Each structure stands twice: as C-alpha cells, then as structure tokens.
Amino acid sequence: MARFHRLRVAAVDRLTDDSVALTLAVPTHLREEYRYAPGQHLALRRTADGQEVRRTYSICSPAPDGEAPSTLRVGVRLVDGGAFSTYALKEIDLGDELEVMTPAGRFTLPPAPGRYAAVVGGSGITPVLSIASTLLAREPEARFCLIRSDRTAASTMFLEEVADLKDRYPERLQLVTVLSREEQQAGLPSGRLDRERLTGLLPALLPVDQVDGWFLCGPYGLVEGAERALRGLRVARSRIHQEIFHVDTGTAPAATVSAPAHSTVTARLDGRGGTWPVRSGESLLETVLRNRPDAPYACKGGVCGTCRAFLVAGEVRMDRNFALESEETEAGYVLACQSHPVTEQVELDFDR
Numbered sequence: 001m002a003r004f005h006r007l008r009v010a011a012v013d014r015l016t017d018d019s020v021a022l023t024l025a026v027p028t029h030l031r032e033e034y035r036y037a038p039g040q041h042l043a044l045r046r047t048a049d050g051q052e053v054r055r056t057y058s059i060c061s062p063a064p065d066g067e068a069p070s071t072l073r074v075g076v077r078l079v080d081g082g083a084f085s086t087y088a089l090k091e092i093d094l095g096d097e098l099e100v101m102t103p104a105g106r107f108t109l110p111p112a113p114g115r116y117a118a119v120v121g122g123s124g125i126t127p128v129l130s131i132a133s134t135l136l137a138r139e140p141e142a143r144f145c146l147i148r149s150d151r152t153a154a155s156t157m158f159l160e161e162v163a164d165l166k167d168r169y170p171e172r173l174q175l176v177t178v179l180s181r182e183e184q185q186a187g188l189p190s191g192r193l194d195r196e197r198l199t200g201l202l203p204a205l206l207p208v209d210q211v212d213g214w215f216l217c218g219p220y221g222l223v224e225g226a227e228r229a230l231r232g233l234r235v236a237r238s239r240i241h242q243e244i245f246h247v248d249t250g251t252a253p254a255a256t257v258s259a260p261a262h263s264t265v266t267a268r269l270d271g272r273g274g275t276w277p278v279r280s281g282e283s284l285l286e287t288v289l290r291n292r293p294d295a296p297y298a299c300k301g302g303v304c305g306t307c308r309a310f311l312v313a314g315e316v317r318m319d320r321n322f323a324l325e326s327e328e329t330e331a332g333y334v335l336a337c338q339s340h341p342v343t344e345q346v347e348l349d350f351d352r
C-alpha cells in the first residue's frame, strides 16, 4: 500500500538550466518501505495556498543490491507553469523536508542476463539511467543500447552520469545521442527521432530481433513513434515497455458511452472496503477520494499508473490510458482516475 512520509533533502544538484536532481535521505526505520525496482518513481506532495499538488518523478539512482536504500535520487525538469517543478527548482534547499510516497510504477527491469535497449527523450532518461546502471552492475553478461534524444547538449539531463556509465562499461553499453537543434560531429545523427528515422536507425545499430526488452520513455510523440517503428520491425508487443512523461491535453479523446443515472462504487483499499454513490461526471478515483483520502494517485491524468485498481465487478470506460500495458487491461486492471461507471454497480480493488 502506497504511503507518504517526510524525507529530508540531502543534496540538490543542478543538472541543466532547467533541471535538478534531488537526493532524499531515508531514515533507517523507513528503508524497507522505500525499497525500489530500477525504473520506479516517487510521487511528491505539496500543499500551497490550500491546494494539494502531487507530481511523480522517476528515481535515477541504481537500485541497491540486497540492501534497502539509504538515499533516493530523482530528476526534476521544469515544466512551463509547473506548480511542483517551479517550486523544486527555485525553492527546495538542503535540509528541507518533502512529503514522498513510497515507490510505485511498473516500468521496471529486474536485472537478468540478456540484451536490452531504450529509446528516450528529454527527462525520459531518468528511469532508464536507473535501469541501465542497475543492470550493467549486476549482470556481467547483459548488454544495453541507449538511444537518447534532446534539444541540445546543454539541455541534456544526466550528461555526466551517462558518460561515466559508458566509461565504466565501454563494451556492454552502446550509447547513441541525437540532438534535434544542434549540429553534431560527422557520422552522428541529428534532428528529431520519429518513426521513420527510428525504422532506419535501429536495425543499423543492433540486431532488433535479439533484444529481450525495449524501454521507451519520454514525451508522447517520441514514445508513440518508437513503438510504431518497433511494431513495424516485427518486435512483439510483450517486449515493449513504455512510460510517457508528457501528454498534450486533447490527445486520445474519451470514448462516448452513456453513463447510468445512478451508480455506486465499492472499493477495497488497504484491507478495508466501502460503497459510495458516484456523482455525475466524476471519476471513480474522485468518488473514492471523497470517502477515503488515502486512495493512491499522483497525476490524475492517466499517465503515472499510481491509481491502478483491479475491476472486480461491473464495467467502466476510461477516458485515456497511457500507463497500463495491454496485458494489464486484459487482466482486468483500470486507472481509477480515468474510469467512469458504465454499469450501476462497479467494484474496485486497490490492494490487488
């Protein structure tokens, strides 16, 4: 069950003009709760002017082997008008305490031998840095190909960390950097990475059919283009993992299905259940939150997956889903923040 605790900021490292890495110290008695898999994220919560704001940020540090973590490091990039990222870049200082949810997310790679690859854009490098560094440190035979794109070298997050990783594992880490707004040395690609370019580039870089897992992370356009390129190259959907960081509002319009006049949701959460009427137009997460403020969520936008619940009974329609893989929806999972009842009774289990 996801929980918030107050953690102290142990370091603030400026990465670029518009991004920082925050290191959070985890007290001994909380370390088990903050054990994480490489690729997971943390939701940070802040209340200002009576408004609660939550944002998820991926952990960039490698997952410790065996021991629970004593620190957690996350990358934060400034988003135009972003309520949390502006605060993080301008105000958060050493020694401050932040409200931090226990790790969540299924965009993960438990270390295993094999060949893996990632296509990332912008701050999408953050979880992949944790995934690649954990994998290369723990699996002496594993190989990783990292294709990253950014606007310019100056705007690229974790430039040094990635260069260090390449120095440490020159044979097993293949690194390709694509800058969209900067001329690069001869031989290196520049310009935007889209489906067409990736379709040509990927087979030239590595044997696409021998890759055990693909990790796509970044803005919607890049992830979608990379997924279509891989599907076009006959990569099985089960080998493609994706995490989207930014989605323009208006992408993926909601399906139109008529809602029943009166409906109720029964939800099980942290071992306790309840049944409540759903108000017209609200999502099932909103209904549950009015009665159980401890219900898990972060983005409320169908992107982070924190509000995932198992649909035990009834039917729902989701406005949009950028977080659940098709196997999860087929298995019966839904995003509560995007779900609206289609049947008069709906039952959700947040504990499964």
Ligand code: FES
Pocket (backbone or CB within 6 Å): 296, 297, 298, 299, 300, 301, 302, 303, 304, 305, 306, 307, 308, 323, 335, 336, 337, 338
């Ligand atoms: S809260 Fe992020 S997907 Fe629902």
